[in-house]
Amino acid sequence: MGSVTTTEPAVPDDRDAPAQPATEWVLALSCPDRPGIVHAVAGMLAAHDGNITESQQFGDPASGLFFMRVQVATTAGRAELEAALGPVAAEFGMTWSLDVVGRPMRTLILVSRAAHCLVDLLYRERYQDMPIDVVGVAGNHRDLQDLAAFYGKPFHHIPVTPDTKAVAESRLRDLVDELDVELVVLARYMQILSDDLCRDLAGRVINIHHSFLPSFKGARPYAQAHDRGVKLIGATSHYVTGDLDEGPIIEQDVERVDHSHAVADLVALGEDVERRTLARAVRWHAEHRVLLDGHRTVVFR
Incomplete structure (x- = not known):
């Protein structure tokens, strides 16, 4: 068998x-x-x-x-x-x-007429691995609409006047919700956000101020700095709060100047300081390196 x-x-x-x-x-x-x-x-x-x-x-x-x-x-x-x-x-x-780690943060950039900060952020997003996903650009003027289109970003024109400010902010809120925005960047956006909007977006709105805060707050800081004969000009990137230019500071940088520099020279030098200061602040925020400590920040670089 x-x-x-x-x-x-x-x-x-x-x-x-x-x-x-x-x-x-x-x-x-x-x-x-x-x-x-x-x-x-x-x-x-x-x-x-x-x-x-x-x-x-x-x-x-x-x-x-x-x-x-x-x-x-x-x-x-x-x-x-x-x-x-x-x-x-x-x-x-x-x-x-x-x-x-490295997930691009959904970002809305607000602008007015100055282009340098917007150009820098869009360039860094495309070519330098800035961990943001710019889902839209909104401006109270149309000056930068073509620039946004060049980078393939939708542009939203939201004009602001004293009579339409509430309507404009309502549209901004709608954009934040519609686009699932995680971060709002004021890239030389020359409008003051309301206290209510600042509270609702607390810790999610980053501004670039064209001076070394807390000096020279408000309008025309380079002219103020020139009038005082400063030897250093700077820029400050900070979180936006209801108190104008008082939010927790994320990053600052400076450029040395002297008596020979006119206001126009300070503006030109300042634009370079502004763009790199804002870029560092946005990158660190998107990488979760910035933690709020009351009215201050802890930044793990």
Whole structure:
């Protein structure tokens, strides 16, 4: 009688399964300072196969707050990480955000007539990996409409007069909602936002002021600086609040000048300072490197 050979079905070997690709996340948080915060956060991430690739922290003795920014590579998804972070955040009273590293932030740029800051941001988005997705440009004048079109950006003309300011702001609110805007950048937008709009978009609106705040607030700062005979001019990028030019400062830069420079020279030099100062502030915000500390900021560069 012949023998019968049977073949057992193959048992899947987990070692043969393709490895799940890791995603790099950025976690930014603040909370009252106390022992054990770093240990708790790092332990939670390690428990979910997290490999920390970058970590920065700062405890502010003046405010009593602790700030931390962590980049971590893990196969865990958002829901899993958020569920694990919940108890830790509750224990320490954390304010936090979690995002994928490098995800372009949906951005609306507001302009008037000056082009230098808009050109710089659109160029950096296209050619220098600025982590923003400019979903629209809105202006109270049409001067920069062709520039927006050159970069393939929709332009929204929203004229503003004393009689139409409320209507214009209502349209801006609609744009923010319709375009799912995460960040609004005032790229030399020469209009003052209302207190209500500033409160509603708190921490989401970045302005560039063409002077080294807190000096020379308001209109014509270069003329003010020239009149005072300054030896340095500067620019300040800050979050917008209801108090004009008083919001938390993100970045500042300066340029040396002397008695031979006319107001027009200061303006020309200042435009270069403005564009690079604004670009750094926008990049750091989009990379979740800026955390609010009352009326100040903590910037993890």
